[in-house]
Amino acid sequence: MRGDNPNSKSRAVTLRDAVETEIVTGALKAGERLDEVQLAARFGVSRTPVREALHQLAASGLIEMRPRRGAVVAQVSPDRLVEMFEVMAELEGMCARLASRRLSDQDKEALLLAHRKCQEAAHHGDADKYYYENERFHHVVYRASRNQFLAAEAIRLHNRLKPYRRLQLRIRGRITTSIAEHEQIVTAILDGQGAAAQEHARAHIVIQGERFADLMASLNHLDEVS
Amino acid sequence: MRGDNPNSKSRAVTLRDAVETEIVTGALKAGERLDEVQLAARFGVSRTPVREALHQLAASGLIEMRPRRGAVVAQVSPDRLVEMFEVMAELEGMCARLASRRLSDQDKEALLLAHRKCQEAAHHGDADKYYYENERFHHVVYRASRNQFLAAEAIRLHNRLKPYRRLQLRIRGRITTSIAEHEQIVTAILDGQGAAAQEHARAHIVIQGERFADLMASLNHLDEVS
DNA sequence: CTCTCGTGTTATGTATACAAGAACGCTTGA
DNA sequence: TCAAGCGTTCTTGTATACATAACACGAGAG
Numbered sequence: 001m002r003g004d005n006p007n008s009k010s011r012a013v014t015l016r017d018a019v020e021t022e023i024v025t026g027a028l029k030a031g032e033r034l035d036e037v038q039l040a041a042r043f044g045v046s047r048t049p050v051r052e053a054l055h056q057l058a059a060s061g062l063i064e065m066r067p068r069r070g071a072v073v074a075q076v077s078p079d080r081l082v083e084m085f086e087v088m089a090e091l092e093g094m095c096a097r098l099a100s101r102r103l104s105d106q107d108k109e110a111l112l113l114a115h116r117k118c119q120e121a122a123h124h125g126d127a128d129k130y131y132y133e134n135e136r137f138h139h140v141v142y143r144a145s146r147n148q149f150l151a152a153e154a155i156r157l158h159n160r161l162k163p164y165r166r167l168q169l170r171i172r173g174r175i176t177t178s179i180a181e182h183e184q185i186v187t188a189i190l191d192g193q194g195a196a197a198q199e200h201a202r203a204h205i206v207i208q209g210e211r212f213a214d215l216m217a218s219l220n221h222l223d224e225v226s
Numbered sequence: 227m228r229g230d231n232p233n234s235k236s237r238a239v240t241l242r243d244a245v246e247t248e249i250v251t252g253a254l255k256a257g258e259r260l261d262e263v264q265l266a267a268r269f270g271v272s273r274t275p276v277r278e279a280l281h282q283l284a285a286s287g288l289i290e291m292r293p294r295r296g297a298v299v300a301q302v303s304p305d306r307l308v309e310m311f312e313v314m315a316e317l318e319g320m321c322a323r324l325a326s327r328r329l330s331d332q333d334k335e336a337l338l339l340a341h342r343k344c345q346e347a348a349h350h351g352d353a354d355k356y357y358y359e360n361e362r363f364h365h366v367v368y369r370a371s372r373n374q375f376l377a378a379e380a381i382r383l384h385n386r387l388k389p390y391r392r393l394q395l396r397i398r399g400r401i402t403t404s405i406a407e408h409e410q411i412v413t414a415i416l417d418g419q420g421a422a423a424q425e426h427a428r429a430h431i432v433i434q435g436e437r438f439a440d441l442m443a444s445l446n447h448l449d450e451v452s
Numbered sequence: 453c454t455c456t457c458g459t460g461t462t463a464t465g466t467a468t469a470c471a472a473g474a475a476c477g478c479t480t481g482a
Numbered sequence: 483t484c485a486a487g488c489g490t491t492c493t494t495g496t497a498t499a500c501a502t503a504a505c506a507c508g509a510g511a512g
Contacts, residue, residue, distance in 0.1 A: 059285030083375035149309035272467045
């Protein structure tokens with residue numbers, strides 16, 4: 001639309017990313033309806049590319065498309081959320097385990113850097129920065145697995161869980177605990193202790209899943225009240 | 227198109243499934259071009275639904291869409307294939323581990339039945355039947371994990387690996403070995419030995435991955451020659 | 453007063469027309 | 483004869499028009 005990218009597919013990516021960002025950041029809330037005409041008008045395109053973007057989002061699980069009844073932002077039940085975190089934990093654990101065996105010097109540096117930045121953000125009490133650096137840290141671990149397919153799948157699921165992850169930083173003391181868990185993961189990976197790295201990474205996510213489930217349950221309760 | 231299903235979305239699903247089946251069964255070979263107009267004509271619809279189906283297939287990874295250059299059946303490199311099997315192994319292991327902890331009476335019965343049917347097919351030397359029953363067996367394990375999201379992801383990846391899985395049955399003695407591995411998995415799950423179940427299931431897939439990588443390498447070699 | 457049925461409106465699904473880029477071949481020159 | 487440049491043609495990407503299903507609102511009957 002705005003020629004910000006010479007790549008011919010820039011528009012489609014832009015449109016998809018824009019809607020995705022709005023969902024992930026919470027600008028579009030769960031269950032909210034996504035009107036094709038409205039989106040088309042807002043982005044200055046016709047319904048056709050909008051529909052394609054929505055289908056892509058549906059494929060990634062961020063939205064649900066009910067035939068003849070339009071698209072809505074996916075409403076994830078607490079049960080399903082727990083399941084998703086369970087899988088995320090396994091993927092993270094796998095990444096950590098593989099990383100501990102295959103760690104290159106580059107990945108080692110990247111890992112230490114990302115960990116240090118997390119610590120800095122936590123030290124300054126900057127929740128938003130920690131959120132960002134935490135994401136970088138996890139992506140570094142994914143890449144360090146030296147399994148591109150795994151990394152892509154991990155990022156996909158990570159993105160899908162983003163909206164819930166963001167909520168979690170509100171929990172008092174979570175950042176401090178999170179840093180300590182990162183420390184254990186990093187140490188195990190650097191020491192080449194695959195099993196330990198896997199378990200620490202798994203636990204790190206499982207804990208988040210449990211916290212989120214609690215949060216979700218309470219949020220749902222609030223929704224019912226309001 | 228043919229009113230074989232009153233559901234309004236039947237056409238889209240049918241179209242997607244049809245193309246997917248052709249890819250999975252090898253009717254459409256890797257790298258082959260998918261012409262929108264041609265597909266539209268073949269299925270008696272316009273390009274619009276064809277494009278949507280292609281986008282869905284691209285999202286699931288079965289085809290690749292290069293901007294302005296059309297869609298081709300995804301060409302998976304041996305490296306990438308090994309990576310995918312590595313992830314599949316982890317998911318299968320996870321399913322087996324969870325199943326061993328959460329096994330319901332229903333799932334137990336289904337597991338034993340599926341295993342028995344595999345044995346029968348193997349006993350009769352019916353490779354096609356074994357292929358089918360083997361798939362059922364794995365699906366039973368996925369479901370027994372009592373994690374619907376995990377099961378869905380496992381099925382998704384399983385489907386994506388189908389074309390390669392099919393090739394693998396050609397390997398002499400593979401079916402017998404496969405059955406023995408199933409036996410170990412079933413026993414561990416029934417005994418509630420999570421770690422053992424996970425490891426057996428993982429190994430079961432890792433072995434396949436290695437076999438397939440060998441096959442792929444030799445097939446690619448043949449391609450180059452021809 | 454409530455429930456149900458019917459009609460009108462709105463939005464989705466599909467078809468078709470148009471725009472633009474990429475592949476291919478042809479011509480022309482060396 | 484070969485290579486390079488240009489134009490044609492074919493295919494994709496987008497817009498728009500039309501068909502049809504779902505929803506909402508209102509009227510009428512019980």
